Amino acid sequence: MAKLLEKVNSPADLKKFRLRQLEKLTEELREVIVKTVAETGGHLAPNLGVIELTVALHYVFDSPKDKIVWDVGHQAYAHKLLTGRRDKFHTLRQYGGIAGFPKRSESPHDIVDVGHSSTSISAALGLVTAQDFLKQEGKVVVVIGDGSMTAGLAFEGLNNAGHLKKDLIVILNDNEMSISPNVGALSSFLSRKLTGPVARRLKRELESFVSHLPGGEHLVTAIRKSEDAIKCLLTPGMLFEALGFRYVGPIPGHNLETLIDTLRNVKNLEGPTLVHVLTKKGKGYRPAEEEPEKFHGLGPFDIKTGKPKTSKNKPPSYTSVFSKTMVRLGEMEPRLVAITAAMPSGTGLKAFSERFPERFFDVGIAEQHAVTFAAGLALGGMIPVCAIYSTFLQRAFDQIIHDVALTNLHVVFAIDRAGIVGEDGPTHQGQFDLTYLRLIPNMIVMAPKDENELQHMLYTAVKCQGPVAVRYPRGAGEGASLDWELKEIPIGKGEIFREGEDILLVAIGNMVYPALKAADLLAKEGLSATVINARFVKPLDEDLITEWALRTGRVVTIEENTLLGGFGSAVLELFQQKGLRFPVKRIGLPDKFIEHGAPALLREKYGLTPEKIAEEVKDWLLHQERPDIRVLTA
Numbered sequence: 001m002a003k004l005l006e007k008v009n010s011p012a013d014l015k016k017f018r019l020r021q022l023e024k025l026t027e028e029l030r031e032v033i034v035k036t037v038a039e040t041g042g043h044l045a046p047n048l049g050v051i052e053l054t055v056a057l058h059y060v061f062d063s064p065k066d067k068i069v070w071d072v073g074h075q076a077y078a079h080k081l082l083t084g085r086r087d088k089f090h091t092l093r094q095y096g097g098i099a100g101f102p103k104r105s106e107s108p109h110d111i112v113d114v115g116h117s118s119t120s121i122s123a124a125l126g127l128v129t130a131q132d133f134l135k136q137e138g139k140v141v142v143v144i145g146d147g148s149m150t151a152g153l154a155f156e157g158l159n160n161a162g163h164l165k166k167d168l169i170v171i172l173n174d175n176e177m178s179i180s181p182n183v184g185a186l187s188s189f190l191s192r193k194l195t196g197p198v199a200r201r202l203k204r205e206l207e208s209f210v211s212h213l214p215g216g217e218h219l220v221t222a223i224r225k226s227e228d229a230i231k232c233l234l235t236p237g238m239l240f241e242a243l244g245f246r247y248v249g250p251i252p253g254h255n256l257e258t259l260i261d262t263l264r265n266v267k268n269l270e271g272p273t274l275v276h277v278l279t280k281k282g283k284g285y286r287p288a289e290e291e292p293e294k295f296h297g298l299g300p301f302d303i304k305t306g307k308p309k310t311s312k313n314k315p316p317s318y319t320s321v322f323s324k325t326m327v328r329l330g331e332m333e334p335r336l337v338a339i340t341a342a343m344p345s346g347t348g349l350k351a352f353s354e355r356f357p358e359r360f361f362d363v364g365i366a367e368q369h370a371v372t373f374a375a376g377l378a379l380g381g382m383i384p385v386c387a388i389y390s391t392f393l394q395r396a397f398d399q400i401i402h403d404v405a406l407t408n409l410h411v412v413f414a415i416d417r418a419g420i421v422g423e424d425g426p427t428h429q430g431q432f433d434l435t436y437l438r439l440i441p442n443m444i445v446m447a448p449k450d451e452n453e454l455q456h457m458l459y460t461a462v463k464c465q466g467p468v469a470v471r472y473p474r475g476a477g478e479g480a481s482l483d484w485e486l487k488e489i490p491i492g493k494g495e496i497f498r499e500g501e502d503i504l505l506v507a508i509g510n511m512v513y514p515a516l517k518a519a520d521l522l523a524k525e526g527l528s529a530t531v532i533n534a535r536f537v538k539p540l541d542e543d544l545i546t547e548w549a550l551r552t553g554r555v556v557t558i559e560e561n562t563l564l565g566g567f568g569s570a571v572l573e574l575f576q577q578k579g580l581r582f583p584v585k586r587i588g589l590p591d592k593f594i595e596h597g598a599p600a601l602l603r604e605k606y607g608l609t610p611e612k613i614a615e616e617v618k619d620w621l622l623h624q625e626r627p628d629i630r631v632l633t634a
């Protein structure tokens with residue numbers, strides 16, 4: 001029998017189905033999503049949890065006239081399948097294929113380009129407000145998870161929405177999980193720990209108490225009728241109603257009929273409404289239901305066993321070396337504390353949290369708070385390590401400047417996923433951190449060439465003073481052997497790797513080995529290159545770089561960061577300040593958002609492989625006569 005999904009080319013097709021067929025459709029969607037993600041990798045558990053909700057939304061609302069705004073956007077696979085992208089779905093997250101997140105250029109049904117959390121309510125409120133100005137029709141519906149609701153930005157949106165009283169529907173998709181179990185006071189409040197049995201017990205106790213009072217039987221009747229009021233006292237309704245929202249729920253998020261009825265009921269309500277929907281992360285695929293954290297986002301896996309298909313024998317990842325080093329540093333330094341913004345596993349801090357639970361803080365998806373909390377800890381005499389991905393630390397830019405650097409506080413920033421991250425695409429590439437950190441006074445910014453240098457840099461960062469950042473890439477290390485003894489690296493000192501006369505290649509972080517290999521390739525062409533591992537973007541090793549620039553006369557900088565204001569810019573500024581007019585070629589990421597795709601492919605495309613670097617250098621040298629040093633330095 002033909003699959004129902006094959007008949008759905010747009011949400012309008014859905015509306016012809018009966019409830020039974022819609023239910024069958026949810027099974028088909030599950031099957032396609034599991035099969036596809038098993039091949040491509042992706043965010044499986046979040047997507048499996050919202051299939052009924054997605055079908056119900058597209059059944060009740062008229063997308064794209066009605067706008068569905070997905071928070072984070074990591075749960076929009078069923079939405080993509082129902083909005084004309086079924087045939088391309090097998091290309092999910094692959095270079096040139098459909099994105100893992102909503103993307104306006106892909107479909108009119110994708111309302112915002114997104115990947116970072118907690119933006120949906122503010123964006124949707126802006127959309128409704130614009131509609132009102134322009135007298136346009138259409139409902140605006142947000143889907144936001146309980147994890148994403150922990151961010152300040154979400155509350156800023158709620159607060160303003162309650163004030164503006166716009167017709168906005170916010171669906172709170174509550175699965176009691178962020179990537180890891182959700183944390184914080186809000187999470188306990190949302191997770192109905194105060195409702196159900198507690199509400200019933202409270203009601204029983206009240207009934208028993210008032211039944212002994214004169215006229216108590218009337219009060220008992222009143223209490224019986226007031227269960228909703230008692231529940232309301234104890235449920236999130238209280239919180240959202242205080243913020244100006246009408247609260248509906250909690251409702252079971254895998255019951256299509258209830259979802260459709262509820263959405264129909266709220267569709268035409270006026271003012272802001274919050275619908276609290278309870279779902280299960282990973283719903284319908286046992287391994288994902290059992291281990292929602294592992295299946296939140298993962299690479300290709302075997303459907304039968306749920307085991308990853310990734311090739312073995314890869315060197316340990318930078319993250320795992322960070323993880324182990326943090327435990328060692330925690331043992332050495334009792335003042336060391338570690339902070340994550342809802343990414344204990346992704347950052348590798350889980351091991352630290354198990355070894356030193358009292359010195360570990362998961363603050364929820366709250367990067368800004370994480371940094372200012374770290375500032376407070378540093379003011380109080382602790383040594384905080386804020387482990388935050390490069391892309392998510394962007395959100396705390398002002399906190400780094402105003403709360404940490406201005407007072408020259410000793411806060412360590414462990415910045416994972418720096419540079420190209422790959423399949424998550426432009427919202428997640430760590431392409432800006434060297435730029436946004438090096439402009440901040442007092443900051444020390446370093447990047448290791450390999451995982452061994454990472455552990456020494458972390459040790460150095462804990463030993464030194466002031467704000468200090470160590471940025472390192474996603475994925476496997478270089479296979480370097482790890483020194484047992486941790487060493488302090490002198491601040492602002494690079495290292496020379498190879499000496500040559502024709503050109504200087506100065507590289508930073510994960511571009512050092514590609515530069516070295518490029519130098520080997522150039523040697524085969526008769527060009528001898530000096531290679532420097534800069535180690536520090538700030539402070540730069542001015543003496544080393546200048547000395548070798550003078551010896552070779554031509555300089556190439558190499559970084560996996562945007563070229564704008566990055567490492568190469570720092571070298572140019574150095575020469576400009578010293579009045580040295582060397583020809584300088586900068587290799588790095590261009591001034592654009594880097595698309596999704598496999599990291600190796602993207603590095604090839606953007607000229608960051610040894611072969612591409614060597615080619616680029618060779619071509620450039622064709623047009624660069626070796627300058628007369630006396631002229632350069634005049």
Ligand SMILES: Cc1ncc(C[n+]2csc(CCOP(=O)(O)OP(=O)(O)O)c2C)c(N)n1
Pocket residue numbers: 046049072074075115116117144145146147148149173175177178179281296341342343365367392395
């Ligand atoms: C600003 C920001 N910080 C961190 C992340 C990483 N992240 C992606 S999804 C997620 C958990 C979201 O939880 P929730 O909103 O409850 O969605 P669920 O996965 O449970 O469906 C986190 C921490 C992010 N995308 N954006």
Ligand SMILES: CC(=O)[C@@H](O)[C@H](O)COP(=O)(O)O
Pocket residue numbers: 043072074115179296297346417421424474
């Ligand atoms: C949706 C999101 O922001 C995270 O799930 C992110 O995709 C995790 O990235 P890593 O897989 O690199 O930890």
Ligand SMILES: [Mg+2]
Pocket residue numbers: 145146147148173174175176177178
């Ligand atoms: Mg959740």
